[in-house]
Amino acid sequence: MLLGTWKLRSFTTEDLANGEKTDLFGAHPDGYLSYSADGRMHAIVLKEGRKAPAGVVPTDAERIELYSGLSAYAGTYNTDGDLVSHHVDASWNESWTGTVQVRRFRIDGEHLYITTLPDKNPVTGKQSTSVLVWTKVKSVDKAAK
Template sequence: MARAKQTGSAALPGTWKLQSFTTEDLATGEKTDLFGAHPCGYLNYGPDKRMYAILLEENRTAPADLVPTDAERIALFNGSCAYAGTWSVEGDVVSHHVDASWNESWTGTIQLRRFRIDGKYLHMTTLPGRNPVTGKECISELVWVKVE
């Protein structure tokens, strides 16, 4: 068992492209593709133990001008999630120690993700908690594919 955990952790470094992002509302059991069926995003785990994640809603609308209007800015913000920090692994849980984020309420927190690697796919599940986009108690499942 210890060997499998070591292999999983050793396989994390590199860049991963987001394939799906499904959120389950714990109160209702309803599952939604929070950022659409085909979200965009990248997750990187560096060998220096630095990480970043950026998740974007599919089909985002570009602002009419270089400088977005307030309404355009809100729509762009609501369709995104981004943060960076350091990472560590214990067993099947990766900890993201956030030191910069799109939503300042995450800065200084530790975001825990259960993970497993299946070939070129990284499957992650958040622990139950309040979703920073919807405000509801939920669990999110994300699937990433390794960028070769």
């Protein structure tokens, strides 16, 4: 069941032209993916090793570096067999806003495997697929807070 929150464990991209596999967001990316019972979803993926800006207001160069290490979007979702469709309402990349991002998914115990369909990668511009591996986040005990 997709419902709940998942923590990102890995994000591997394969260039379909040459079969080369890379970790575009590093060997240990960070991020979360959540699916709620009301049909809403949101995802944030962060590159490993992002550096905080020197001051409260990032310089233009720091902004570019922070932006290039980020992918995030939110919207609604629906499933059909092993496909999940993300209907994007808001996105880090406005070219995704208003689109439907279709992914294959598989759940194995506490792990969720999301595979993008072959398409132009928004980071590299090359035809590729990506596999993101997520681990189910345990519920927070609200009484303990």
